[in-house]
Amino acid sequence: MGKDFSLFKKEFLHTHNAYRAQHGAPPLTFNTELDDAAQKWANQMLAKKKLGHSDTDDGENVFYAWSSETKTLTGK
Template sequence: MLKQLETITQVLDLHNYYRAQHQVGPLKLNNSLNNFAQEWANRLASTGSFNHRSNNRYGENLAMGSGHYGTMQSLVKGWYDEVRSYSFGWGGFSGSTGHFTQLVWRGSKSLGVGIATGRDGSTYLVCNYDPPGNYGGQFQNNVFRKK
C-alpha cells in the first residue's frame, strides 16, 4: 500500500513538474478521483483492453507499457511529448495532442491516479482530471507555451 501511494505521488509530481513549465498551477490529489481511476485501471488490466471509460464526467488520460516503457516517468513523459505536435498559435484539439493538453490544462485542479498490472505484466496508468480539459474554444486560455 505504501509503495502504491509513493507511485501515485510520483505521478502527481510528474504532472506538476510539466505543468509548472507551462505556467500552470499544481494539481492536487483527490481520493474520490483516485478510487475512480483505480477502478478503471483494474478493469483494463484484468480484461487486457485499452479504451476510455464511456460517459466519463472527468478528463482522462490512459497509458500502458512494460519494462522501461512501463515506468511512471516514461508513461507521463509520453503524454507530455505530444507538445512537439501542438500548435500553440492555433490552439485547438487534436487526437495527437490531447494527452498533453489535458496534462497542462490550466482549468483542471484535481487529479486521480489508478495503476494496475495486467496478466502479461504490462502497467496500466489511468489519470482522471477535474474539471476536465480539452474544451473547444478554450485552448488558448488553458494551454500555454513553455516558459
C-alpha cells in the first residue's frame, strides 16, 4: 500500500485509541503480521466478491458500505 494508506492506518489507530482511553481501555498497538493477514483476507473476499469471516481464531469485524458519493477517507 502507498504512503497515504500508511498515514490512514496511523490516524485510524490514534483515533481508535483516543476513543478507548475515554472508556478506560488500554491502547492497542499496530501489528504488521495481523495487518498483512487482514489485507490478504480482504483481497480474497474482493476476488470472490463475497463478504465473510476467515477461518482463523483471530477476532475480526467485517463491514461493507456503499455510496455513489465520492469522498476522501481519513483515519479520523
